[in-house]
Each structure stands twice: as structure tokens, then as C-alpha cells.
Amino acid sequence: MAARAAEQALEMASPASKRRRIAVACSACRVRKSRCDGQRPSCASCLGLGFACQYESTESTNVLVRKDYLFELEQRVAANERMLQQLDHLLRGHLSDCANGEVLHPPSSAMTVRADESPHRANELEEPRDEDTSTNGMAMTFIEEPTSAFFGESSNISFAHLLLRATAAVRQPTPTVQTAADRDCVLVQSSTGRPSHLPPSPSATSSDLPKLSITTLPSTEDMDGMLDVYFDTCGVVFPCIHEGTMRKTYAECKANGFARVRRTWLGTLNMIFAMATKFDRDGDDIASAKSRLEQSNVFYKRAMELCDDLSKRVISLEIVHYLVLVVLFCQGTQRSAQAWNMHGVLVRSAVALGLQSGRSRDGLDPRTEESRRRTWLVIYCLDKLLSMVYGRPAAILDEHMAGEQTISVLHQLSPDALFDTMDLPGQFLAVSSRLYHLMSQSLVKQYGANINYENSGLDELASLQASAGFRKLLRLWASNLPSRLYLCDPRSDVLAKNTQVNRLRVILTLRYHNVSILVHRPLLTSTIRHLFRIDKSPENPSSYLIPPIMAEAHECISSAETTIEIVHGVIAADPTSRNNLGVWFFTLYYVFTASLVIIGRLLWAKHGQIAIDDAAAHQAKLLLDKAEAIFQNLNQQDPLVSSCSRYIRNLSGMCSRAGSCENPIDLPSAPTGMRPDDIPISAPNSSDTNQLDAEGLEAFGILTSEMFDPSVFDNFGLAGTGIAPDNPI
Structure with missing residues (x-):
């Protein structure tokens, strides 16, 4: 009895399994009239027999879908969503790194909103969309874009190539290979080094700046100070923005808390701040140079975010003023291509207006x-x-x-x-x-x-007549200047007295000598071609024209000497940016141009005649040492200044030792017999380029790619001299 009771209990505990009905069987099971378990995407019967399992749709309204099947679909959708999110985050990070530059830099304090900045924001501005960080679904990476740049006869690059050819003629009198340096114009080809999904300019995208930072303004005290600096410096040299109108609009916006402003006006204001920040206001020019450079770039990027797109769609006087400031600003950075392109937009906008x-x-x-x-x-x-x-x-x-x-x-x-x-x-x-x-x-x-x-x-006679005619016109222009804008000389007391009138006199003098170099440089070019026998045509100038051509070429050298002496005298009296030099990057161009002329004089004195002109060579070396001292003190820690300094040092060393092929060319040392008071300001550091950061090295690479044609060194045997760039772009 006990055994039967246990057997009955077992039967009650495990009832017979019932046949589970499914809503729809697969096509194969229906044809074979076999049992289908309804598993998807393939039932067990089709899976075992290797059949293609397909379920036909039915018109029945009572079709049942299993919960486990819905759960599987939800899991698959969730997995796909997670994968898309991971790809999106990956691409965002990749594009953000590209936008920040090729080299990752730590977050700069200047790129974030400072604690002392004004809480006022232009709340009525429409924020531009950042389309560069959107996922394109292709995981595409853009490669470097090739770029070409043409530099004609009036450029410094063309004259520098002539100096390289003259140096090569000394080292190898009969070069057998014609290179790009044999042309008066230069077509430089390189790579931008930046992905093409970025704008053509190196301006920052919105990923570079914090959220809403383009409408952030400094404190009222800082804004008032920068407006004063601008209208006392750059606003005097380029007086296109009316100070009274600008300050009136500024006062109105400040009164309403900058709640409603025009994008064009705010962009122009940021460009004013970018220009004013380049000038030292704290009296510690060396210590604040790097921070001023960073803060100036922040204002520039804010202005670009505000008005870069509007400048291509809107025609107004404010847009033209904004473009003028952008062109001026870009000339003082490694954005040389952008300066030229923006100038084209500026001219078209001005003509349209x-x-x-x-x-x-x-x-x-x-x-x-x-x-x-x-x-x-x-x-x-x-x-x-x-x-x-x-x-x-x-x-x-x-x-x-x-x-x-x-x-x-x-x-x-x-x-x-x-x-x-x-x-x-x-x-x-x-x-x-x-x-x-x-x-x-x-x-x-x-x-x-x-x-x-x-x-x-022009032929030699016509060129000589043209230079003489322009020299007379220049002297006539100088004689008709107003009394308080007379030109100054290197020994004048005007250089040491920092006033607005004296600053304008110094700037006007530097401009005058720069134009004088321009009008007399064709004769210096003819002299170098004649002395080193690198004329284009086999016929040399007539013998009776050579002495007056050389005499007129000395006018070019004299203007170059005066330029270096004046700038050196101003910096010796006051090395800060509050001196009488004005906008520093124009001074950089004047000194760089004059240094190339002095290098030509050094090459002429040492290798252009039968006997070496020791006095002229000594004077040229003194001037080049002063030029390097100017570069070292003109604008501390600026990559463009460091690049120009190294370029002049290497080129002068190559021209000075062009006749000695045994040893690599070293950096030029100070000439013997130099008195300590000849160069009162700090001497350049020979290892300055080794201390450049990534931005400085990039600027030097851009400069050397524009200045040097690598074929010059390859075909003239100068590759082993240590002058050619280590990694020309």
C-alpha cells in the first residue's frame, strides 16, 4: 500500500506534458506536416535538416509573439545603440584632438574663462553650430592638404634666393644643374599639416573654446585699459576706427550689461582687444610676453567665431573695420596665407561698400x-x-x-x-x-x-634711371613733411623719448627707408649678379654702367644700416613694447629686410672682389649682431621672431664662410675687436631654437618652407653645411 501511494504521488507531481501550440509554423514544417517549435530565426527541425527556415506572414489577428523573442530584439537594439554611442564618442574625441592641433597641449589658463572676467555676456547672439564634430558614419580621417605659394621679385624670399645662388657660385663656380632658385619668382609647395575638415585658416573652432565663451568679456577695468592702449598705439598708426563713436557704443552696451549687441561690433571689439593685448601694460615685458600672446589669441578666436561667417555674407563699415584688424593681426603671426586671403575679402567688401x-x-x-x-x-x-x-x-x-x-x-x-x-x-x-x-x-x-x-x-640703364628718379621723389616727399613729422636719424634724442609724436616720427622714418631699400634693391641685385656672374643673359652690363650701378646700390645698403641702427637705438633705450617702435611685427619686417641687404653687402665684401674689404665686412657683421640682438629683444618668446633670428643667423654664416668647404658652417661669432658698448642690449642665445615649444617649431617649419627651396641645397652642394632645415615641410 505504501508503494502504491508513493507511485500515485509521483504521478500527481509530474503530469504528462501537453503539446504546445504555436501561432505560425515555418514553411518547411508546414509542407512536411511536421511539428515546428517556432524558434526564430530557425526552428530546430530546419536547423537539423539544413533547410532554409522561413515564416510566412499571416492575416490572422490572434498571432502570438513570444516574450523571449521580444526580449532578444530589445537586447539586440540596445547593443547596436551602445556601439553607435561608442563610435560617436570615438569620433568626437578624434576630431577634437585634430581641432586643437597636431600636438596635444595641456589646457591653457588663457583658454578658459578667467575668474576676474566680467559676468556680462551678449545674450542675444546666435551661437554657431560646430559641424566638424558630427559623426559622418565613415570613420574617415582627412590627410594633409598640399599648398602652393607664389613669391615674386619684390619679396624677401626672391632676394634670399639670389643670395643663395651667389653663395653657391662661390662654393661651386660652374653649377651644372638649374634649380628653382634661378628664377626671380618662387613657387613654394608644401603641406598644410592640418586636416582638411578644418577651415582653411588656423583659427580655432568652437571646440577650442568653452561653451558660450565667444560672448565672454573681460572685466570693465581691463576693457577700458585695452581700449586706451589700442587708440594710443595701433589706432593712431591706422586711424580707420573713430574713437569717439566706438567709445559711445561701448558705453551704451556697458550700461545695458551687454544684453543686446551686434555680432559685427562685438567681433571688432574683440579684435581691438587682440591687438591691444600684444602691447605690454604691466611694465614686465619679458615675464608677460607668453601670457599676452595666449590671451591675444583667445580674443582673436572669439572674434573669428563671431564674424568669420558674417564677413562673407554681410557688407558694412563695421565688417570692413573687423577685416582690417584681422589682416593686421595675422601679419604678426604664422598665419601668412590667411593674411593674404583675408586681405582679398577686405578689398572686395570695401569695393562693394x-x-x-x-x-x-x-x-x-x-x-x-x-x-x-x-x-x-x-x-x-x-x-x-x-x-x-x-x-x-x-x-x-x-x-x-x-x-x-x-x-x-x-x-x-x-x-x-x-x-x-x-x-x-x-x-x-x-x-x-x-x-x-x-x-x-x-x-x-x-x-x-x-x-x-x-x-x-628693365635693362641696366633704365633701372639706374628709375632708381635715381625715385630717390629724388623720396627726398622731395621727405622735404615736404610737416615739421612735427620730420624724419629722424639714429643719433637723435627722439629715439629715447617715448611720446606719440616721436613714435610716429620713428615709424615714418622706418617706412621711408624701407621704400628706399625697395627702389634701390634692383641695383644691388644687378651688382651681385655681375660680381658673381649669375646673370640671366650671357651679356654683361656695359663697363661704363658698373660704377654708377654700384654707387646707387650703396643707397640701398645705407638705408638698411639706418634701419637697424634706429631700431637698435630705440630698443636700447626702452626694450618694452611701450617704446617708439609701434606695432612690433612691422618692425620685425623692416629689420629682416634690412638684414638681408646687409648679408648681401657682407657677401660682396668678402667674396665679390679680388681683395677682401675688411672694413665693410666688419661693419656688416656688427650690424648683423645688432639685428640678432633686436630679434632677441623685440618680442620675447614669439615663434615668428625666433624663426627670423635663426634664419638670418644661418644665412649670414653661410655667406660669410662660403669660400671654405672643408668644415660645416657654424653660427657667426662676434667680430674681434668689438667693444662691449657696441651692443648694449642682450646678445642672442645660440640655442634659442632648441628651446622652442611645439608652436615655435611649427612656426619655424612654416617660415623655412616659404624661405628655402630644398633643391637649392641639394643641387648646389649645400646640404652638408648645416644650413638647410633639418625637416623642411
Whole structure:
């Protein structure tokens, strides 16, 4: 009985399994009329027999879907979502690193919102979208973009190539291979080193700045100080922005807490801050140089975020002012290509606004009319300057300025007009525009407008006559200057007294000698070609023309000497940015141009004649040492200045020792017999380029890629001299 009771209990505990019905059987099981377990994507029968398991849709409304199948679908969807999120995070991180540069830098204090910055923000601004960080679904990585740059006869690069050819002629009198250096113009090809998904300029994207940082403004005290610095320095040299109007709008925005502002005005304000930050206000120029450079770049990037897109769509006077400041700012950085491109946008915007037309000013109030005319004069001066620097055709013809050249003194625009008898910035702009008009005539007549068409150059007699004619015009221009804008000499007390009038006199003197170098350099070029027998044509100049050509070439050398002496004297008296030199990167260009001329004189003195001219060689070395001291003290820790310093040092060393092929060329040492008081400011450090950070090395690479053609060193046997860049781009 007990056994039967246990058997019954077992039967009750495990009832017979019932056949589980499924809603839909697969097609194969239905044809074979076999049992289908309904598993998806393949049932057990089809899986075992190797059949293709397919389920046909049914019109039945009572189809049952198993919960485990829905659970599997949810898991698969969740897995796909997690994978997409991982890919999105990966691409965001990759594109963010590319936007920050090729080398990862630690977060800079200047790139974050400072604690002492004003809490005011321009709340009415529309934030631009950052499309570079969106996932493209391809995991695509952009490679480096090739770039080419043309530099014509008036550029320093063309003259530097002539010096390299003369040096190669000393080392190897009969070169058998013709290189790119044999041309007066230079076409440089390199890589940008930046991915193509970024904008063509090295301006920062929104990933570089914190959220809403483009509308962040400094404290009121800092903004007031930077406005004062700008209108006392750059605003005087390039007086296109009316100070009274700018300060009035600034006061209105400050009164309402910057709640409603125009993007164009705020972008212009940030560019003013970017320019003003380059000048030292704390009296500690060396210690604050790096932080000022970083903060200046922050203001520049904010302005680009605000107005870069608008500058291509909006035509207004504020946009033109913004573009003027961008072009000026980019000339002081390694953004040389961007400076030229933005200048093209500037000229087109100004022409579209009608600044070149006097009729467009009819009916305007006197202040607006004068502001528009001054803006056009500033753009004209920048156009001629960039045409000379890059060796490219100018965008503004002299015929467009016919009505402006007759005006000798500009109208009064300063707010204290009742107390000023003369408008100093307007007067300075008027005489500067006439000087740049002479520069434009020289570019057209002596350099073929930098077009470099066939037979565009002058013969020796015509070149001699042109230089003599422009020398007379330059002296006539100098004699007609107002009394308080007279040119100064290197021994003048004006260099040491820091006043606004003295600063303008020094700047005007440097501009004068720079144009003098331009008009006389063709004769120095002819002299070097003759002495080192690197003329294009087999016929040499007539013997009776050689002495006057060499005599006229000394005018070019004299202007270069005066340029270096004046800048050296100003820096010796006051090495800070509050001295009488004005905007430092224009001074850098003047000294760099003069240094190339002095290197040509050194090459002439040591290797261009039968007997070495020791006195001229000694004087040239003294001037080059002063030039290096200027580079060392001009703007501390700036990569562009360090690049120019090393370039001049290497090139002068190569030209000085061009005749000795046994040993690699070392850096030029100070000449024997130099007195300690010859160079009162700090001497350059021979290892300065070894201490450059990644940004400095990148700037040097960009500079050397524009200056040096690697084929020059390969084909002329200079690769082993230590002068060629280690890694030219």
C-alpha cells in the first residue's frame, strides 16, 4: 500500500506534458506536416535538416509573439545603440584632438574663462553650430592638404634666393644643374599639416573654446585699459576706427550689461582687444610676453567665431573695420596665407561698400564721410604693403586713389577738436598714403607689378634711371613733411623719448627707408649678379654702367644700416613694447629686410672682389649682431621672431664662410675687436631654437618652407653645411 501511494504521488507531481501550440509554423514544417517549435530565426527541425527556415506572414489577428523573442530584439537594439554611442564618442574625441592641433597641449589658463572676467555676456547672439564634430558614419580621417605659394621679385624670399645662388657660385663656380632658385619668382609647395575638415585658416573652432565663451568679456577695468592702449598705439598708426563713436557704443552696451549687441561690433571689439593685448601694460615685458600672446589669441578666436561667417555674407563699415584688424593681426603671426586671403575679402567688401567712390559719401554726415575715406586710405596702404611683402600684384590700382592723393590734411575727427589745431593721426595717414603711392609706382615700374611676364624687367640703364628718379621723389616727399613729422636719424634724442609724436616720427622714418631699400634693391641685385656672374643673359652690363650701378646700390645698403641702427637705438633705450617702435611685427619686417641687404653687402665684401674689404665686412657683421640682438629683444618668446633670428643667423654664416668647404658652417661669432658698448642690449642665445615649444617649431617649419627651396641645397652642394632645415615641410 505504501508503494502504491508513493507511485500515485509521483504521478500527481509530474503530469504528462501537453503539446504546445504555436501561432505560425515555418514553411518547411508546414509542407512536411511536421511539428515546428517556432524558434526564430530557425526552428530546430530546419536547423537539423539544413533547410532554409522561413515564416510566412499571416492575416490572422490572434498571432502570438513570444516574450523571449521580444526580449532578444530589445537586447539586440540596445547593443547596436551602445556601439553607435561608442563610435560617436570615438569620433568626437578624434576630431577634437585634430581641432586643437597636431600636438596635444595641456589646457591653457588663457583658454578658459578667467575668474576676474566680467559676468556680462551678449545674450542675444546666435551661437554657431560646430559641424566638424558630427559623426559622418565613415570613420574617415582627412590627410594633409598640399599648398602652393607664389613669391615674386619684390619679396624677401626672391632676394634670399639670389643670395643663395651667389653663395653657391662661390662654393661651386660652374653649377651644372638649374634649380628653382634661378628664377626671380618662387613657387613654394608644401603641406598644410592640418586636416582638411578644418577651415582653411588656423583659427580655432568652437571646440577650442568653452561653451558660450565667444560672448565672454573681460572685466570693465581691463576693457577700458585695452581700449586706451589700442587708440594710443595701433589706432593712431591706422586711424580707420573713430574713437569717439566706438567709445559711445561701448558705453551704451556697458550700461545695458551687454544684453543686446551686434555680432559685427562685438567681433571688432574683440579684435581691438587682440591687438591691444600684444602691447605690454604691466611694465614686465619679458615675464608677460607668453601670457599676452595666449590671451591675444583667445580674443582673436572669439572674434573669428563671431564674424568669420558674417564677413562673407554681410557688407558694412563695421565688417570692413573687423577685416582690417584681422589682416593686421595675422601679419604678426604664422598665419601668412590667411593674411593674404583675408586681405582679398577686405578689398572686395570695401569695393562693394563703395569706399573707393567719392559719390558714395554724398549726403553723409562729416564724421561718417571722413571715417569711410580714412578706411579706404588704410586699405590702400595695406594693399601696397602686402603686394611688396608677398611679391604679388596689388588689388587696388593707383587710378582708384586719384581723388584721395590731392588731399593734404585730413579733416578733424578727434573728440577734443576744439583743443587740437591739427589732427596728428589724420596727418600721419595722409603722408603715409603718399609714401605708399611712391612704393606702388616703384612696384609697377621696377618690378613689373609683380606679374613676372616675359621681358618685364628693365635693362641696366633704365633701372639706374628709375632708381635715381625715385630717390629724388623720396627726398622731395621727405622735404615736404610737416615739421612735427620730420624724419629722424639714429643719433637723435627722439629715439629715447617715448611720446606719440616721436613714435610716429620713428615709424615714418622706418617706412621711408624701407621704400628706399625697395627702389634701390634692383641695383644691388644687378651688382651681385655681375660680381658673381649669375646673370640671366650671357651679356654683361656695359663697363661704363658698373660704377654708377654700384654707387646707387650703396643707397640701398645705407638705408638698411639706418634701419637697424634706429631700431637698435630705440630698443636700447626702452626694450618694452611701450617704446617708439609701434606695432612690433612691422618692425620685425623692416629689420629682416634690412638684414638681408646687409648679408648681401657682407657677401660682396668678402667674396665679390679680388681683395677682401675688411672694413665693410666688419661693419656688416656688427650690424648683423645688432639685428640678432633686436630679434632677441623685440618680442620675447614669439615663434615668428625666433624663426627670423635663426634664419638670418644661418644665412649670414653661410655667406660669410662660403669660400671654405672643408668644415660645416657654424653660427657667426662676434667680430674681434668689438667693444662691449657696441651692443648694449642682450646678445642672442645660440640655442634659442632648441628651446622652442611645439608652436615655435611649427612656426619655424612654416617660415623655412616659404624661405628655402630644398633643391637649392641639394643641387648646389649645400646640404652638408648645416644650413638647410633639418625637416623642411
